[in-house]
Amino acid sequence: xxxxxxxxxxxxxxxxxxxxxWCNPISGHATLYWYQQILGQGPKLLIQFQNNGxxxxxxxPKDRFSAERLKGVDSTLKIQPAKLEDSAxxxxxxSLGGGYGEKLFFGSGTQLSVL
Amino acid sequence: xxxxxxxxxxxxxxxxxxxxxxxTYSDSASNYFPWYKQELGKRPQLIIxxxxxxxxxxxxxxxxxxxKTAKHFSLHITETQPEDSAxxxxxxHSxxxxxxxxxxxxxxLIIQP
Numbered sequence: 001x002x003x004x005x006x007x008x009x010x011x012x013x014x015x016x017x018x019x020x021x022w023c024n025p026i027s028g029h030a031t032l033y034w035y036q037q038i039l040g041q042g043p044k045l046l047i048q049f050q051n052n053g054x055x056x057x058x059x060x061p062k063d064r065f066s067a068e069r070l071k072g073v074d075s076t077l078k079i080q081p082a083k084l085e086d087s088a089x090x091x092x093x094x095s096l097g098g099g100y101g102e103k104l105f106f107g108s109g110t111q112l113s114v115l
Numbered sequence: 116x117x118x119x120x121x122x123x124x125x126x127x128x129x130x131x132x133x134x135x136x137x138x139t140y141s142d143s144a145s146n147y148f149p150w151y152k153q154e155l156g157k158r159p160q161l162i163i164x165x166x167x168x169x170x171x172x173x174x175x176x177x178x179x180x181x182x183k184t185a186k187h188f189s190l191h192i193t194e195t196q197p198e199d200s201a202x203x204x205x206x207x208h209s210x211x212x213x214x215x216x217x218x219x220x221x222x223x224l225i226i227q228p
Contacts, residue, residue: 042218101147
Protein backbone atom coordinates (compact mmCIF):
# COMPACT_ATOMS: atom_id res chain seq x y z
CA UNK A 1 0.00 0.00 0.00
CA UNK A 2 1.13 3.59 -0.54
CA UNK A 3 2.56 5.25 2.55
CA UNK A 4 2.31 8.76 3.91
CA UNK A 5 3.79 11.17 1.39
CA UNK A 6 5.58 14.36 2.40
CA UNK A 7 7.32 17.12 0.50
CA UNK A 8 9.76 18.68 0.25
CA UNK A 9 12.33 16.28 1.71
CA UNK A 10 14.72 19.08 2.65
CA UNK A 11 14.35 22.84 3.02
CA UNK A 12 16.88 25.52 3.91
CA UNK A 13 15.68 29.04 4.65
CA UNK A 14 16.87 32.12 6.46
CA UNK A 15 15.28 33.26 9.69
CA UNK A 16 12.18 35.41 9.29
CA UNK A 17 11.34 33.73 5.97
CA UNK A 18 8.24 31.60 5.54
CA UNK A 19 8.02 27.92 4.61
CA UNK A 20 5.30 25.39 3.91
CA UNK A 21 5.22 21.60 4.13
CA TRP A 22 2.78 19.27 2.46
CA CYS A 23 1.44 15.88 3.54
CA ASN A 24 -0.76 13.30 1.85
CA PRO A 25 -1.90 10.60 4.30
CA ILE A 26 -2.69 6.97 3.57
CA SER A 27 -5.97 6.68 1.71
CA GLY A 28 -8.88 6.23 4.09
CA HIS A 29 -7.05 7.47 7.17
CA ALA A 30 -9.24 9.97 8.96
CA THR A 31 -6.68 11.18 11.48
CA LEU A 32 -3.63 13.21 10.52
CA TYR A 33 -0.86 14.46 12.80
CA TRP A 34 2.04 16.87 12.46
CA TYR A 35 5.01 16.21 14.73
CA GLN A 36 8.19 18.24 15.22
CA GLN A 37 11.36 16.23 15.89
CA ILE A 38 14.34 18.27 17.05
CA LEU A 39 17.70 16.53 16.71
CA GLY A 40 18.27 14.12 19.58
CA GLN A 41 14.68 14.27 20.85
CA GLY A 42 11.46 12.40 20.41
CA PRO A 43 8.68 13.64 18.14
CA LYS A 44 6.50 16.35 19.67
CA LEU A 45 2.87 16.64 18.60
CA LEU A 46 2.04 19.99 17.02
CA ILE A 47 -1.47 19.40 15.74
CA GLN A 48 -3.96 16.59 15.20
CA PHE A 49 -6.80 16.59 12.67
CA GLN A 50 -9.81 14.28 12.58
CA ASN A 51 -11.03 14.56 8.99
CA ASN A 52 -10.86 18.34 8.42
CA GLY A 53 -11.41 19.37 12.04
CA UNK A 54 -8.72 20.16 14.63
CA UNK A 55 -8.71 17.79 17.62
CA UNK A 56 -5.63 19.07 19.43
CA UNK A 57 -3.38 22.05 18.68
CA UNK A 58 -2.38 22.84 22.25
CA UNK A 59 1.36 22.64 21.47
CA UNK A 60 1.25 24.54 18.18
CA PRO A 61 2.96 27.98 18.41
CA LYS A 62 0.04 29.76 16.87
CA ASP A 63 1.79 33.09 16.55
CA ARG A 64 3.96 31.62 13.77
CA PHE A 65 2.67 28.16 12.89
CA SER A 66 -0.53 27.36 11.05
CA ALA A 67 -1.96 24.19 9.57
CA GLU A 68 -4.95 23.21 7.54
CA ARG A 69 -6.51 20.08 6.15
CA LEU A 70 -8.97 21.12 3.53
CA LYS A 71 -11.41 18.43 2.37
CA GLY A 72 -10.10 16.10 5.07
CA VAL A 73 -7.28 14.63 2.97
CA ASP A 74 -4.04 16.54 2.26
CA SER A 75 -2.60 18.89 4.83
CA THR A 76 -0.16 21.79 4.84
CA LEU A 77 1.87 23.13 7.74
CA LYS A 78 3.22 26.67 7.48
CA ILE A 79 5.76 28.62 9.50
CA GLN A 80 5.83 32.39 9.18
CA PRO A 81 8.22 33.88 10.18
CA ALA A 82 10.73 31.10 10.90
CA LYS A 83 13.12 31.22 13.83
CA LEU A 84 16.44 29.44 14.33
CA GLU A 85 14.85 27.11 16.90
CA ASP A 86 12.40 25.85 14.27
CA SER A 87 15.21 23.80 12.72
CA ALA A 88 13.93 20.24 12.98
CA UNK A 89 12.39 17.36 11.06
CA UNK A 90 8.66 17.82 10.55
CA UNK A 91 6.92 14.48 10.47
CA UNK A 92 3.43 13.87 9.21
CA UNK A 93 1.59 10.76 10.39
CA UNK A 94 -1.82 9.27 9.83
CA SER A 95 -4.04 6.64 11.41
CA LEU A 96 -7.42 5.12 10.66
CA GLY A 97 -9.10 7.32 13.23
CA GLY A 98 -11.34 4.73 14.79
CA GLY A 99 -10.30 5.36 18.37
CA TYR A 100 -7.35 5.60 20.72
CA GLY A 101 -4.37 3.35 20.59
CA GLU A 102 -4.08 3.09 16.83
CA LYS A 103 -0.88 2.48 14.92
CA LEU A 104 0.61 5.66 13.50
CA PHE A 105 2.09 5.56 10.03
CA PHE A 106 4.79 8.20 9.60
CA GLY A 107 6.00 9.91 6.47
CA SER A 108 9.71 10.36 5.71
CA GLY A 109 9.60 13.90 7.07
CA THR A 110 10.80 17.29 5.93
CA GLN A 111 14.17 18.35 7.32
CA LEU A 112 14.11 22.11 7.89
CA SER A 113 17.25 24.14 8.46
CA VAL A 114 16.80 27.79 9.48
CA LEU A 115 19.97 29.85 9.06
CA UNK B 116 -0.21 17.05 30.28
CA UNK B 117 1.62 13.76 29.98
CA UNK B 118 5.40 13.59 30.55
CA UNK B 119 7.43 10.57 29.45
CA UNK B 120 10.96 9.96 30.70
CA UNK B 121 13.18 7.41 28.92
CA UNK B 122 16.47 5.79 30.00
CA UNK B 123 19.18 5.25 29.05
CA UNK B 124 19.84 7.74 26.26
CA UNK B 125 22.49 5.42 24.79
CA UNK B 126 22.83 1.66 25.24
CA UNK B 127 25.63 -0.45 23.84
CA UNK B 128 25.38 -4.25 24.02
CA UNK B 129 27.25 -7.17 22.52
CA UNK B 130 25.53 -8.98 19.68
CA UNK B 131 23.50 -11.83 21.11
CA UNK B 132 23.01 -10.18 24.51
CA UNK B 133 19.76 -8.68 25.78
CA UNK B 134 18.84 -4.99 25.87
CA UNK B 135 16.38 -3.28 28.19
CA UNK B 136 15.01 0.25 27.79
CA UNK B 137 12.87 1.81 30.50
CA UNK B 138 10.25 4.55 30.47
CA THR B 139 8.15 6.26 33.11
CA TYR B 140 5.03 8.33 32.59
CA SER B 141 3.23 10.88 34.71
CA ASP B 142 -0.46 10.70 33.78
CA SER B 143 -2.19 7.84 35.61
CA ALA B 144 -4.97 8.03 32.99
CA SER B 145 -2.60 6.91 30.23
CA ASN B 146 -3.78 3.63 28.75
CA TYR B 147 -1.75 2.89 25.62
CA PHE B 148 2.03 2.52 25.36
CA PRO B 149 3.66 1.94 21.96
CA TRP B 150 7.33 1.59 21.07
CA TYR B 151 8.70 3.00 17.81
CA LYS B 152 12.00 2.17 16.13
CA GLN B 153 13.74 4.79 14.01
CA GLU B 154 16.73 3.84 11.89
CA LEU B 155 19.12 6.59 10.85
CA GLY B 156 17.46 8.94 8.38
CA LYS B 157 14.25 6.92 8.27
CA ARG B 158 10.74 7.29 9.59
CA PRO B 159 9.66 5.93 12.99
CA GLN B 160 7.92 2.56 12.78
CA LEU B 161 5.80 0.80 15.39
CA ILE B 162 7.43 -2.37 16.69
CA ILE B 163 5.22 -3.32 19.63
CA UNK B 164 2.56 -1.79 21.87
CA UNK B 165 0.74 -2.60 25.10
CA UNK B 166 -2.54 -1.48 26.59
CA UNK B 167 -3.25 -0.80 30.23
CA UNK B 168 -5.26 -3.97 30.78
CA UNK B 169 -2.24 -6.16 29.99
CA UNK B 170 0.96 -6.58 32.02
CA UNK B 171 3.19 -8.10 29.37
CA UNK B 172 3.24 -8.68 25.62
CA UNK B 173 5.75 -10.58 23.52
CA UNK B 174 6.48 -10.73 19.81
CA UNK B 175 9.39 -13.05 18.92
CA UNK B 176 12.54 -11.42 20.33
CA UNK B 177 10.75 -8.30 21.57
CA UNK B 178 8.70 -7.95 24.73
CA UNK B 179 7.14 -5.07 26.62
CA UNK B 180 6.15 -5.01 30.28
CA UNK B 181 3.88 -2.52 32.02
CA UNK B 182 3.61 -1.69 35.72
CA LYS B 183 0.64 0.64 36.10
CA THR B 184 1.10 1.07 39.83
CA ALA B 185 4.63 2.36 39.40
CA LYS B 186 3.78 4.06 36.08
CA HIS B 187 6.61 2.54 34.15
CA PHE B 188 7.01 0.28 31.14
CA SER B 189 10.01 -1.40 29.55
CA LEU B 190 11.16 -2.78 26.21
CA HIS B 191 13.14 -6.00 26.23
CA ILE B 192 15.07 -7.23 23.18
CA THR B 193 16.68 -10.67 23.44
CA GLU B 194 19.39 -12.21 21.23
CA THR B 195 20.22 -8.81 19.77
CA GLN B 196 21.30 -8.62 16.13
CA PRO B 197 23.07 -5.89 14.11
CA GLU B 198 19.77 -4.84 12.52
CA ASP B 199 18.46 -3.93 15.98
CA SER B 200 20.78 -0.90 15.98
CA ALA B 201 18.51 2.15 15.89
CA UNK B 202 16.89 4.78 18.09
CA UNK B 203 13.94 3.46 20.08
CA UNK B 204 11.18 5.75 21.35
CA UNK B 205 8.60 4.92 23.97
CA UNK B 206 5.33 6.82 23.99
CA UNK B 207 2.18 7.16 26.03
CA HIS B 208 -1.37 8.08 25.16
CA SER B 209 -3.67 9.61 27.71
CA UNK B 210 -7.36 8.82 27.69
CA UNK B 211 -9.67 11.27 26.05
CA UNK B 212 -10.62 12.40 22.60
CA UNK B 213 -7.21 13.32 21.26
CA UNK B 214 -5.11 10.40 20.00
CA UNK B 215 -1.76 12.14 19.89
CA UNK B 216 1.14 10.44 21.60
CA UNK B 217 3.71 11.89 24.00
CA UNK B 218 7.14 10.48 23.14
CA UNK B 219 10.22 9.94 25.25
CA UNK B 220 13.54 11.41 24.11
CA UNK B 221 14.76 8.14 22.65
CA UNK B 222 17.43 5.52 23.30
CA UNK B 223 20.23 4.98 20.81
CA LEU B 224 20.82 1.21 20.83
CA ILE B 225 24.21 0.14 19.51
CA ILE B 226 24.86 -3.55 18.84
CA GLN B 227 28.56 -4.34 19.05
CA PRO B 228 29.73 -7.22 16.79
